[in-house]
Amino acid sequence: xxxMRSLATAAASAVIVVGMAAPAFAGGDSGHGGLKLHPSSGGxxxxxxxxxxxxxxxxxxxxxxxxxTSQAQTGRHHDRHHDGRHHDGRHHDxxxxxxxxxxxxxxxxxxxxxxxxxxEGLTPxxxxxxxxxxxxxxxxxxxxxxxxxxxxxxxxxxGGLAAGTxxxxxxxxxxAAVAGGLAVTGAAGYFLIWRRRAGGDxx
Amino acid sequence: MTTRQQRVAARGRRLETxxxxxxxxxxxxxxxxxxxxxxxxxxxxxAGLTMVAEGVSRPDAVxxxxxxxxxxxxxxxxxxxxxxxxxxADIEVFxxxxxxxxxxxxxxxxxxxxxxxxxxxxxxxxxxxxxxxGHLDSVKGPAAFARIGSLKPGAEVVVEREDGSTVTFAVxxxxxxxxxxxxxxRVYGPTKTAQLRLITCGGTWTKKDGYDANIVAFATxxx
Numbered sequence: 169x170x171x172m173r174s175l176a177t178a179a180a181s182a183v184i185v186v187g188m189a190a191p192a193f194a195g196g197d198s199g200h201g202g203l204k205l206h207p208s209s210g211g212x213x214x215x216x217x218x219x220x221x222x223x224x225x226x227x228x229x230x231x232x233x234x235x236x237t238s239q240a241q242t243g244r245h246h247d248r249h250h251d252g253r254h255h256d257g258r259h260h261d262x263x264x265x266x267x268x269x270x271x272x273x274x275x276x277x278x279x280x281x282x283x284x285x286x287x288e289g290l291t292p293x294x295x296x297x298x299x300x301x302x303x304x305x306x307x308x309x310x311x312x313x314x315x316x317x318x319x320x321x322x323x324x325x326x327g328g329l330a331a332g333t334x335x336x337x338x339x340x341x342x343x344a345a346v347a348g349g350l351a352v353t354g355a356a357g358y359f360l361i362w363r364r365r366a367g368g369d370x371x
Numbered sequence: 372m373t374t375r376q377q378r379v380a381a382r383g384r385r386l387e388t389x390x391x392x393x394x395x396x397x398x399x400x401x402x403x404x405x406x407x408x409x410x411x412x413x414x415x416x417x418a419g420l421t422m423v424a425e426g427v428s429r430p431d432a433v434x435x436x437x438x439x440x441x442x443x444x445x446x447x448x449x450x451x452x453x454x455x456x457x458x459x460a461d462i463e464v465f466x467x468x469x470x471x472x473x474x475x476x477x478x479x480x481x482x483x484x485x486x487x488x489x490x491x492x493x494x495x496x497x498x499x500x501x502x503x504x505g506h507l508d509s510v511k512g513p514a515a516f517a518r519i520g521s522l523k524p525g526a527e528v529v530v531e532r533e534d535g536s537t538v539t540f541a542v543x544x545x546x547x548x549x550x551x552x553x554x555x556x557r558v559y560g561p562t563k564t565a566q567l568r569l570i571t572c573g574g575t576w577t578k579k580d581g582y583d584a585n586i587v588a589f590a591t592x593x594x
Contacts, residue, residue, distance in 0.1 A: 212491025213468030284468070287491050317559050318489060318502070320474040321550035324516065325507035325572030325582040326483065329421065354394030361387055365380075 203230065203300050203310030210285055211317045218281040218310070222302035230281055234296035234312045238283035285314065292316025421507060421573045423545045423586055424521040432524065432543035433557070433589045442564040443592060445496030448534040450488050453503060453569075457526040458518045464503060464530075466490035475504045475570060483514035486569075493565070495530040496538040496592065500559060500566045507572040507582065516571035520545060520586045528567060528590045540567045540590035547573050547586050558587055565592035 204219040218230055218238075230238070281300075290296070292314060300308040450464045467476035467487040476487040486505035493499035505516030522528075528540040548554060558568055567590040574584025 207473075210473060211469055214473070215468075215471060287468075317492065317555075318469045318473055318475045319555045319559065320472065321548070321553040321585045322475045322477050322504045322570050322572070323470075323581060324477050324504050324570060324585070325421075325576065326480060326510045326514070327576045327578065327581060328508035328510045328512045328514070329517065330508070330576030330582075350394055350397055354390070357390075358387060 201307075201309030203298055203308045205298060205310050205312050208311065209313035209315050211315050211319075212285055212287040212290070214285045216283045216285065216312060217279055218283060218298065218300070219279050220300050220302070220308050222306070222308070230283070230298055230300035230308075232283070232296050232298040232312060234285055234290060234298070234314055235283040236286040238281055240281050285312070290314040290316070420575050421582070421586070422520065423547045423573065424523075427521065427523055427542075427545040428547075429524050429544040430546065433546075442498070443594070444498045444565050445532075445536065445538060446534075447494045447497050448532040448536065449490065450495045450501070450503070450530045450532055452531040453486055454529040454531070455522065455526070456529070457522060460515075460518070462486050462505065462515045464488050475502050477504050478506060478515075480509065483509035486515050492559075495532065495540070495567055496536070496565050498563070498565055500562055500568050501530075502559070502568050502570060504570045507586070516569060516586075519569050519571050519588050520547070520573060522569075522588050527593075528569070528588075530567070538565070539593045540565075541593045543589045543591055545586065545588045547584050549574065549584050550582070553585060566590060567592075 202221050206217045206219070207214065208216075210216065216235070220230075293316065295311045295313045298310045298312055300310075302308065449466050453462045453464050454460070455462075463485045465478075465485055465487060467478075467490060469476055469489060469491055475489050478485050478487050483506040486503045488494070489502040489504070493501045495501040495503075505519070506514035507517055507519075508514050522542045522545050524542055524544060526542040528542060530538050530540070532538065548558075558570070567588075569588040569590070571586050572582035572584070573586035574582050576582050
């Protein structure tokens, strides 16, 4: 969990650095304006992976009122932002081929940012728009639905108590076995000595 | 007058008697060391089974609507410590985000003596259910929330907050739910009053799947 927490440290928007981008692909086949979010819904603090379809290389940004922190995924290093909810998409062009390997220059979305959902101020059930830009400022969009809470059971036990209970079974069994063995051995020894002495007396 | 052989024989008999007595005593002591109670518990609960204590579950107390029109609530402030006088427990609390799968945050394995507060939700004292999650046990033994299942209705839960204030809750009920049938709305759903949920594991533990249930203590603000 701490690993996930450390992923996103900037505020509100994410720098995206994408190796290749093509305006023709900007809208892409995402079905949601070119951005894919995973998960596309969640509660406060959820870490969201943002994927985009740009072909022309370069950089861009994503922004959303739903995000409080975000972090670019450049493939080489992480660019971080701490300065508010929105950016205009004009920074962090590191010139690296972070998403544009021609062999992969198809219609696959690439991860270019992670973002963390706001802890306060969002409305449960509301869809928040997420906007991103390719290098040529082609606008990409997607949506994130704030669910407003957590769900499911917690995994809050490591088994130390249960394992102890289980281990108690052999320990008690062992003690009983030792006790029984001692008693039987003592009785048998005494009987043998008694028989030998009785035999000696008769002789 | 006794011969040397008779003296040796007499000494041998004494030694035999002492040896026999020692054997019986040791055997008796070992048998006495075998605890009878855990066997009876296993008969009732099964090995590795952790249940809530008898009489602590009062579902009606959780479902009852608050009497006040505008219940007492406090401004938001992160919890720092949790005190459970009935259990003589004092536990450090830290804020954390939800797990990647959307479940409440859980302390790391090597941090099992602390409790995690889900900072995406209300803080203790704010309206709604504040979630505090602690491990039932570590790999070594009992952890921060080991005895949550024995909290009695009415038991005090005191939370210290970052702003220096203290908020006191009273336990309404302690309940146990199978993980695969967890009542999200009941545990995490909105409430009219400031409430607290102390969540840990329970049920049967297996090496493969861990515990199969959660124990939840429901508490409502008192002051």
